[in-house]
Amino acid sequence: xxxxxxxxxxxSVPEGAIVSLNCTYSNSAFQYFMWYRQYSxxxxxxxxxxxxxxxxxxxxxxAQVDKSSKYISLFIRDSQPSDSATYLCAMSGNxxxxxxxxxxxxxxx
Amino acid sequence: SQTIHQWPATLVQPVGSPLxxxxxxxxxxxxxxxxYRQAAGxxxxxxxxxxxxxxxxxxxxxxxxxxxxxxxQFILSSKKLLLSDSGFYLCAWGxxxxxxxxxxxxxxxxxxxxx
Numbered sequence: 001x002x003x004x005x006x007x008x009x010x011x012s013v014p015e016g017a018i019v020s021l022n023c024t025y026s027n028s029a030f031q032y033f034m035w036y037r038q039y040s041x042x043x044x045x046x047x048x049x050x051x052x053x054x055x056x057x058x059x060x061x062x063a064q065v066d067k068s069s070k071y072i073s074l075f076i077r078d079s080q081p082s083d084s085a086t087y088l089c090a091m092s093g094n095x096x097x098x099x100x101x102x103x104x105x106x107x108x109x
Numbered sequence: 110s111q112t113i114h115q116w117p118a119t120l121v122q123p124v125g126s127p128l129x130x131x132x133x134x135x136x137x138x139x140x141x142x143x144x145y146r147q148a149a150g151x152x153x154x155x156x157x158x159x160x161x162x163x164x165x166x167x168x169x170x171x172x173x174x175x176x177x178x179x180x181x182q183f184i185l186s187s188k189k190l191l192l193s194d195s196g197f198y199l200c201a202w203g204x205x206x207x208x209x210x211x212x213x214x215x216x217x218x219x220x221x222x223x224x
Binding site: 041046099 | 153199216220
C-alpha cells in the first residue's frame with residue numbers, strides 16, 4: 001500500500017462548479033496536512049495547511065481532514081479558470097514528509 | 110518575507126556533460142533545504158536535504174550530488190548527465206524551528222532536458 005494515494009485525474013469542471021479533491025494515507029504518524037497548487041511549469045505553492053481533524057476555510061478553499069479514516073479533502077467553491085492547475089496533497093509527521101502525485105484540475109469557462 | 114530563487118530556469122544539456130543547478134534563499138536564516146525531481150506522472154522525488162552548511166543527506170543513490178557551501182545556498186551537481194536525469198528540479202526550504210519534515214516552500218524550478 002502506498003503511503004499517500006491521490007487520483008491523478010485529470011478533472012474537468014465548468015466554471016462556477018465545486019471542485020472536490022482527496023487523498024488517502026496509511027501512516028498514522030502523519031499529523032500535518034497540506035495542499036499545494038502547481039501551475040504548469042512552475043513550482044508548487046502552499047495553499048492550505050492544517051494539523052487537526054475538521055475543516056479549515058480560506059476564501060473559496062476548504063481543507064478537510066479526517067484522521068480516523070486517514071482521508072483529507074480540498075474543496076474549491078465557485079471555481080474559476082485561474083484555478084486550473086495541479087493540486088498536490090502533502091502530509092508530515094514523525095520525521096516523514098510524503099506527497100501525493102498530484103491531481104490535475106481544468107476549469108472550463 | 111522569504112524568497113527562493115533557482116537558476117537557470119531552463120537547461121538543455123548533452124548526455125555526459127556536467128551539471129550545476131543553484132538555489133538561494135532570502136529572508137531567513139538556517140533553513141532546511143531540499144532538492145526534488147518531478148517527473149510527469151511520478152510525483153515529487155526527494156533527492157537531497159540539508160539541515161546546515163556542509164550537511165547533506167541523500168535519499169536516492171544516483172549520479173547526482175549536492176552541496177551547501179553557504180547557509181542559504183544549495184547546489185545540485187552531476188559530473189556526467191544521463192538521459193534519465195531529464196526532469197523538473199525543484200529546490201525547497203523549510204523553517205528550522207519546525208520539524209525538518211514540516212511545511213516546505215518551493216522555488217520556481219529548473220526544467221532540465223538531457224539529449
